[in-house]
């Protein structure tokens with residue numbers, strides 16, 4: 165059996181007296197699309213923050229590509245292949261669409277500080293490659309037409325897409341999406357579902373999706389893990405999750421009907 169791309173083993177984090185995530189064990193294989201769902205405050209974003217190195221677990225182990233991530237800074241983990249988007253869009257608002265992608269691409273720039281100061285041939289070649297790759301990405305995701313516009317001047321759906329494209333520009337193996345459908349209308353949500361499937365297939369990425377919209381989650385995820393009060397209460401296929409008694413109870417109360425699906 166091959167090593168999972170991401171492995172969480174009994175991961176726990178405490179904030180004072182509050183255990184935000186408790187003994188979470190799960191895995192994501194290369195190329196898998198996994199959902200992480202749960203009611204508000206269940207610990208989903210906190211799990212993201214531990215996987216990306218923003219928070220260090222109080223106990224337990226996280227391994228990425230077989231290596232323990234303890235103590236590794238978020239920027240190093242991004243360079244190693246973990247990218248994310250945020251619940252509230254975090255673009256570089258005063259930069260153009262193109263520059264938002266260029267900044268992300270700088271992560272893999274091989275030019276050192278002196279090279280940047282000197283601005284010699286090596287630096288110019290490297291900048292030209294970054295610009296070419298960035299424009300190619302914008303073309304693929306239909307954002308090239310607004311390359312010079314300020315990122316925050318884009319319509320909401322395009323800003324969400326740009327944030328995903330910026331994460332892709334770091335060449336991740338694992339992409340974490342935190343509530344990408346938040347604030348979207350039904351047609352934008354359909355586009356988002358196509359977009360997530362497209363990037364997973366084209367870039368052969370593993371995706372971990374935190375999302376409240378059940379149509380989106382049930383429609384695209386291969387497997388879903390469910391948190392409640394920081395604990396994993398279920399994990400399985402969308403079909404299994406939709407009729408799992410603990411999940412129905414967590415979302416809707418004991419006497420509830422199965423969760424709506426795609």
Ligand SMILES: Nc1ncnc2c1ncn2[C@@H]1O[C@H](COP(=O)(O)OP(=O)(O)OP(=O)(O)O)[C@@H](O)[C@H]1O
Pocket residue numbers: 179182184202203204205206207208209210211
């Ligand atoms: N830095 C922190 N300090 C103290 N408590 C925190 C911190 N970060 C998260 N929490 C708490 O941990 C719990 C889990 O929060 P988290 O944001 O992970 O939930 P969530 O499942 O992402 O919720 P939502 O769906 O509303 O975004 C909450 O009770 C939250 O208040």
